Amino acid sequence: MTALVLAEQATGGAIADATLAAITAAAALGGPVHLLVVGDGEGARSAAAAAACITGVERILLAADPAYGAMLAENVAPLVAGLMEGYDAFVAAATTTGKNIAPRVAALIDVMQVSEILSVEGPRSFTRPIYAGNAIATVESADPKIVLTVRGTSFEKAAAEGGSAEVEEVSGPEGTGADAGLSSFVSLDATGGERPELTSARIVVSGGRALKDGETFERIITPLADRLGAAIGASRAAVDAGYVPNDYQVGQTGKIVAPDIYIAIGISGAIQHLAGMKDAQVIVAINKDADAPIFQVADVGLVADLFQAVPELTEKL
Amino acid sequence: MKILVPVKRVIDYNVRPRVKADGSGVDLANVKMSMNPFDEIAVEEAVRLRERGAAAEIVAVSIGPAKAQETLRTALAMGADRAILVETEQEVEPLAVAKLLAAIAADEQPGLVLMGKQAIDDDCNQTGQMLAALLRWPQGTFASKVEIEDEAVIVTREVDGGSETVRLQLPAVVTTDLRLNEPRYASLPNIMKAKKKALEVKTPADLGIDISPRLTVLKVTEPPVRQAGEMVADVDALVGKLKALGVV
Ligand SMILES: Cc1cc2nc3c(=O)[nH]c(=O)nc-3n(C[C@H](O)[C@H](O)[C@H](O)COP(=O)(O)OP(=O)(O)OC[C@H]3O[C@@H](n4cnc5c(N)ncnc54)[C@H](O)[C@@H]3O)c2cc1C
Numbered sequence: 123m124t125a126l127v128l129a130e131q132a133t134g135g136a137i138a139d140a141t142l143a144a145i146t147a148a149a150a151l152g153g154p155v156h157l158l159v160v161g162d163g164e165g166a167r168s169a170a171a172a173a174a175c176i177t178g179v180e181r182i183l184l185a186a187d188p189a190y191g192a193m194l195a196e197n198v199a200p201l202v203a204g205l206m207e208g209y210d211a212f213v214a215a216a217t218t219t220g221k222n223i224a225p226r227v228a229a230l231i232d233v234m235q236v237s238e239i240l241s242v243e244g245p246r247s248f249t250r251p252i253y254a255g256n257a258i259a260t261v262e263s264a265d266p267k268i269v270l271t272v273r274g275t276s277f278e279k280a281a282a283e284g285g286s287a288e289v290e291e292v293s294g295p296e297g298t299g300a301d302a303g304l305s306s307f308v309s310l311d312a313t314g315g316e317r318p319e320l321t322s323a324r325i326v327v328s329g330g331r332a333l334k335d336g337e338t339f340e341r342i343i344t345p346l347a348d349r350l351g352a353a354i355g356a357s358r359a360a361v362d363a364g365y366v367p368n369d370y371q372v373g374q375t376g377k378i379v380a381p382d383i384y385i386a387i388g389i390s391g392a393i394q395h396l397a398g399m400k401d402a403q404v405i406v407a408i409n410k411d412a413d414a415p416i417f418q419v420a421d422v423g424l425v426a427d428l429f430q431a432v433p434e435l436t437e438k439l
Numbered sequence: 440m441k442i443l444v445p446v447k448r449v450i451d452y453n454v455r456p457r458v459k460a461d462g463s464g465v466d467l468a469n470v471k472m473s474m475n476p477f478d479e480i481a482v483e484e485a486v487r488l489r490e491r492g493a494a495a496e497i498v499a500v501s502i503g504p505a506k507a508q509e510t511l512r513t514a515l516a517m518g519a520d521r522a523i524l525v526e527t528e529q530e531v532e533p534l535a536v537a538k539l540l541a542a543i544a545a546d547e548q549p550g551l552v553l554m555g556k557q558a559i560d561d562d563c564n565q566t567g568q569m570l571a572a573l574l575r576w577p578q579g580t581f582a583s584k585v586e587i588e589d590e591a592v593i594v595t596r597e598v599d600g601g602s603e604t605v606r607l608q609l610p611a612v613v614t615t616d617l618r619l620n621e622p623r624y625a626s627l628p629n630i631m632k633a634k635k636k637a638l639e640v641k642t643p644a645d646l647g648i649d650i651s652p653r654l655t656v657l658k659v660t661e662p663p664v665r666q667a668g669e670m671v672a673d674v675d676a677l678v679g680k681l682k683a684l685g686v687v
C-alpha cells in the first residue's frame with residue numbers, strides 16, 4: 123500500500139515536526155511513502171528540496187501554484203483527491219491544517235476518515251482517543267482506501283536528513299485548475315515569537331484562570347518559562363478570558379502536548395484539559411486547593427498560592 | 440437567508456465517561472446527555488446573525504435516536520425556528536451524517552450551515568469539512584468570528600499559529616470554535632414556546648442515504664491511568680525535585 127502524506131512547513135521553511143511524525147505513521151502502513159508539498163512558487167520549491175532529504179520518503183510530489191499558498195482546503199483537497207487514484211492511503215498531521223483538509227479529501231473519495239490516530243495496529247486498523255481521551259478505540263476500516271490524521275505526540279519523528287527522494291511536479295485537476303474559486307485568504311495574525319513550539323517543546327509551563335489577567339499571566343508565567351527555555355500553554359479558561367492567544371490552549375479541543383515536563387499553574391485539571399497533557403512524562407502542579415483534580419495526575423504537587431510560589435521558584439532555579 | 444444548524448446529542452461534558460467492562464464501548468445508560476457544546480455555540484451564532492438581520496430563518500437538524508428530539512427542543516428554545524430529526528437508533532458515522540445533511544441542504548437550500556467543529560463523544564472533527572466537500576461549498580472551520588458581507592462570509596479561524604481570516608463565497612459551511620460566542624440559556628417562556636414549534640421526523644431511507652458504517656470498532660479500552668505522585672512541602676523541596684529530574 124502506497125501512502126501519500128501531506129507536508130506542512132514550519133516557520134522558516136523546514137518541514138514541520140508534525141509532518142515528520144505523520145511520515146512515521148504512514149511508513150507503519152507497510153508500503154512506500156510519498157510526500158505532497160503544496161505552496162506558492164519558490165517557497166514550495168525550497169520546501170520540496172528540504173523534504174527530499176527526509177529518511178523514508180521515496181518521492182516528493184510538488185504542486186506549486188499561488189492558489190496553494192495559504193493551503194486553502196477548497197483548493198488543496200481536489201488536488202489530493204485527484205492524486206489518490208494512484209494511492210491507497212492519505213495521511214495528514216492532526217494539526218489545524220491537516221484537520222481542515224483531510225476530511226474534505228475523505229468525503230471527495232467517499233472514505234470515512236480515521237481521526238487523530240495514536241497507533242497503527244495493522245494496515246487497516248488503528249487506535250484513536252474518544253471522549254476526551256477517556257477511552258481508546260481500536261477501529262478497522264472497510265473502505266477501499268484509508269484516510270488518516272495523526273497525533274504528532276504519539277509517533278517518533280522521521281529523520282529530516284539522510285534521504286534522497288526524487289521531486290516530481292504535479293498540478294491541480296484538469297479543467298478547473300488550482301483555484302476552485304470558492305474561497306480566498308485574507309490575513310494571518312500570527313502569534314509567533316522566539317519561544318519553542320508548544321507541541322514539540324521539551325518543557326511546557328501552563329497557566330490557568332487563577333492568573334487573573336494578561337498582564338499578571340505575563341508577569342508570573344513568562345519569567346519561569348524563560349528561565350526553563352519552555353513553551354507557554356494555557357487552560358481554556360485563561361484563553362477565553364483573553365490572558366493569552368487562542369493557540370496556547372492545551373486540551374481536548376486545543377493542542378495536544380507530551381513534553382518531558384509539564385508545569386500546570388493555577389489550573390484545576392478538568393478532563394478536557396487533562397486530555398491535552400496527560401501524556402507528559404512528568405507533570406508538576408502548583409495549586410492552592412489541595413483537592414484540585416490536577417493533583418490526581420501530578421507526579422509532583424505543591425499546594426501553595428501561586429503568586430508567592432512561582433516568583434520564588436523562578437528565583438531559586 | 441436560511442441557516443441550517445446540525446446539533447448532536449452527546450454525553451454531557453461534565454460527566455466522566457466510563458468504559459464498559461466488556462470493551463464494547465462507553466457506558467451511556469443513565470448518563471446525562473446534552474447538546475454538543477460546540478453546537479450550542481453554532482445555534483447561538485445563528486440566532487445572533489438573525490438578530491442582526493443577516494438571517495431570516497434557522498432550521499436545526501439532528502441525526503440520532505428519538506431522544507434527540509430533546510436536543511432539538513433545546514435548539515428551538517434558544518431561538519431556532521423549526522427542527523428536523525433524522526431518526527435512527529443506529530450509530531451514524533460522520534461521513535454518513537455529512538451525506539444526510541447534504542440531502543437536507545439540497546431540500547432546504549440554506550445560505551449557510553453553522554455547526555460544531557467537533558463532537559465531544561467521537562472527537563472526529565470532520566463532519567463539517569465532509570459536508571462542505573459533498574456540497575462543493577467552501578468551509579470556514581474553527582471559527583472565532585463570522586461576518587456576512589453581501590455574497591460572502593468572512594471567517595476568522597483559530598489555527599495552530601494564531602488566527603487566520605478567510606473570505607468564503609456563499610453558500611458555505613462554518614464550524615465553530617469555543618471563542619465564537621457564549622451561548623445563552625433558554626428562558627422558561629422560550630422553553631414553553633419551543634414545545635409548539637414544528638419538528639419534522641424523517642428517516643435515512645426517506646432521504647435515500649445508505650448509513651452503513653465503514654469502520655468497525657474492534658474494542659474500546661481505558662487509557663493507562665496515571666498515578667498521583669508526591670506532594671512537596673515548599674518551593675525549596677520543589678526545586679530539589681526539579682533538579683533531581685534534570686529539568687535544570
Ligand atoms: C466543549 C469543551 C471543550 C473544552 N476544551 C478545553 C480544552 O481544550 N482545554 C482546557 O483547558 N479546557 C477545556 N474546556 C474547559 C474545561 O472544562 C475547564 O473549564 C477549564 O480547563 C478550566 O480552566 P482552569 O483550570 O484554568 O480554571 P478553573 O477550573 O477555574 O481552575 C482554576 C484553579 O486555580 C486555582 N487557584 C486559584 N487561585 C490560585 C492561587 N492564587 N494560587 C494557586 N492556585 C490558585 C484554583 O484552586 C483552581 O483549581 C472545555 C470545555 C468544554 C465544555
Ligand SMILES: Nc1ncnc2c1ncn2[C@@H]1O[C@H](COP(=O)(O)O)[C@@H](O)[C@H]1O
Nearest residue numbers: 445446502554555557558563564565566
Ligand atoms: N448525529 C449528528 N446530528 C447532527 N449533527 C451532527 C451529528 N454528528 C455530527 N454532527 C455535527 O458535526 C459536528 C462535528 O462532529 P464530528 O465530526 O463527529 O466531530 C458536530 O459538532 C455537529 O454539529
